[in-house]
Amino acid sequence: MLEGRVVKVESKDIYVLTGDGAEYRCSVRGRLKNSFNLKKDKLYNLDIAVVGDHVIFEVIEPAVGVIEEVKTRRTFLSRKSPRIKGAGYRGERLEQVIAANIDNLYVITSVYDPVFNNKLLDRIIVTGESSHLDIHIVINKIDLDDEGVIEPWGKLYEELGYNVYYCSVEDGIGLEQIKEHMPGKTSIFWGQSGVGKSSIFNAIFPGLKFKVGEISDLHRKGKHTTVTAVMKDVGENIKIVDTPGIREIAPFGMRKEDLGHFFIEFGSYLNNCRFNTCTHFHEPGCAVRDAVETGEINFARYESYLNMLETIEEDINF
Numbered sequence: 001m002l003e004g005r006v007v008k009v010e011s012k013d014i015y016v017l018t019g020d021g022a023e024y025r026c027s028v029r030g031r032l033k034n035s036f037n038l039k040k041d042k043l044y045n046l047d048i049a050v051v052g053d054h055v056i057f058e059v060i061e062p063a064v065g066v067i068e069e070v071k072t073r074r075t076f077l078s079r080k081s082p083r084i085k086g087a088g089y090r091g092e093r094l095e096q097v098i099a100a101n102i103d104n105l106y107v108i109t110s111v112y113d114p115v116f117n118n119k120l121l122d123r124i125i126v127t128g129e130s131s132h133l134d135i136h137i138v139i140n141k142i143d144l145d146d147e148g149v150i151e152p153w154g155k156l157y158e159e160l161g162y163n164v165y166y167c168s169v170e171d172g173i174g175l176e177q178i179k180e181h182m183p184g185k186t187s188i189f190w191g192q193s194g195v196g197k198s199s200i201f202n203a204i205f206p207g208l209k210f211k212v213g214e215i216s217d218l219h220r221k222g223k224h225t226t227v228t229a230v231m232k233d234v235g236e237n238i239k240i241v242d243t244p245g246i247r248e249i250a251p252f253g254m255r256k257e258d259l260g261h262f263f264i265e266f267g268s269y270l271n272n273c274r275f276n277t278c279t280h281f282h283e284p285g286c287a288v289r290d291a292v293e294t295g296e297i298n299f300a301r302y303e304s305y306l307n308m309l310e311t312i313e314e315d316i317n318f
Contacts, residue, residue: 193245
């Protein structure tokens, strides 16, 4: 029996890296699958093993193994399952786990190509907050910001307490600062296609040679180049996870009355609402809405909140 960490999952093949640097292509032991399926609540779709999981496996032939145990996850990042092309059912009651046992979430955005999207950024932030991760915001391609449109957005998130990094791979700006919180931790990079995740990786960690995508001139959205989450050990006790570019995201397993807890600027007002189940939308005596009206809470962030509130299901029982 050996212990290792999942670094890539492709269909039924789970690639596990051991502490001495050996990689094994593994499957999952049948009894582990059966045990998992018996325990799994039908509302959930937690994968048996995902990138970042610590596993125990048996070697059955050179570089091939069978996973016997998946250790308890310390943290994990997940979302509602995205739409499947051609399917009528979105799978909103299913959970897609992106990676496990991670510490930092780096949300990668860009000024243009694709254009900065604060609502998508807020959705990713809420997902990270609900997973108890340290969140860092990277605004890439600042060399394209001739009119200074990104500065107010950056200042907003800095005032909320998030680390904001302004960078340009093209000009080599701000790249080293991104590494400051990585030593000794596992960091996942998440964002839209085309924002420059792989380019940032390659600039900070020469030799990785992640495949870099092109920008579609028709839709101004990046063509997907990463097909699954992949974890790399880049030395300096740093592990990073590259992910596919996302086009949609919604946190999984969240009630309407809980959403406000993951907008950190709402925190000092929540206990002052008249109702403890306040959704901060239409209820009388809402301290959060009062703070929006007085300018204490940024209106764009409140708009993001309302946008997310509309998408949260009410029929899941927890």
